[in-house]
Amino acid sequence: MKRRSLIYLHTNQNSCKQIIGKVFIKPEEKYKNFGLHSSPGFLYNQPSVLVGRTDVVSMTPWLAPIIWEGTFDPTLVDSIYKQHNLTIATTVFALGKYTRFLKDFLESAEEHYFVGFRVHYYLFTDQPEAVPEVKMGKNHRLTVRRVPSMDRWQDISMGRMEILEKLIENELASEADYIFCLDVDTKFYGRWGSESLGRLVGVIHPWFFDYPRDQFTYERRPESQAFIPAGEGDYYYTAAAFGGSLADVHHLTKTCREQMNIDAANSIEAIWHEESHLNKYFLYNKPSKLLSPEYLWRDINISVGQVKIIRFSHVAKNNAEVRPN
């Protein structure tokens, strides 16, 4: 028995060596235990193996959970994740006229987003003076970073990948455990909490959740690095929200940035910009958790039966008026 566990340790150490170059481990947290501990005496409804939601699918074919209202117990997941003393870094970009979305975004986030957890927003803007004063809740804080203005909205949107890559690389290792990257032309209407945490987290796009895969707006030109051939694809993911562990999101942002650079050198831009590259990435690097369209809805007024709660939603905007081009 002893010998077998020694052999296991040995191979494990070898495989760790390869990973250590890429993964960011806080020295003091190397041995942090992320077990799902629950406390004696903590009471909650009995889980069932037979009764649950039947109108939606809550598991992918690779066994990643898809989070819908009714598939988790919020007080139970909070009590489990609270024990880990986590920090959730959250990035948001507001350049040009998009600063007008900040007030609603931040105020609604403070009402619904990881309440009771440590949150550090990183806000990237070309006009720090236009950032509204929003009172942060307990253990929530906001850091504003100046970035240069840009002439094309596509460059702003795609440029996020490189800025996130560098932020994780240079600063977050000793600062955060998870990261979420969110669009700013949005508003929270309901809880977004610890149920969303996972190694690599994708959000199902609100327009295409009931479409056949060949109608997804994947990049279909083989010349682009974002190309996905007909017959392939799982879901269509939005680029307006994604996240996960620092290591996994670092790999995602780095890969998308590299793929976009190759496209640029070949004078091609993917049909939906970084969203096309993100979809290619998630097809071959499966997310470990998926968030249902409750976590990014399209317009608060459009309803479908399966979406019982809208947690986060794109607000209506006049693209021609707010975008620089």
Ligand SMILES: CC(=O)N[C@H]1[C@@H](OP(=O)(O)OP(=O)(O)OC[C@H]2O[C@@H](n3ccc(=O)[nH]c3=O)[C@H](O)[C@@H]2O)O[C@H](CO)[C@H](O)[C@@H]1O
């Ligand atoms: C629902 C959804 O999936 N939305 C995606 C979609 O359209 P969207 O219409 O949602 O893109 P968008 O105009 O919101 O741009 C994405 C983000 O870039 C930032 N920004 C953009 C322009 C600008 O002048 N200033 C500025 O700050 C801002 O944070 C914004 O939220 O396609 C984009 C790129 O093709 C992104 O992938 C979006 O996430």
Ligand SMILES: [Mn+2]
């Ligand atoms: Mn948007």
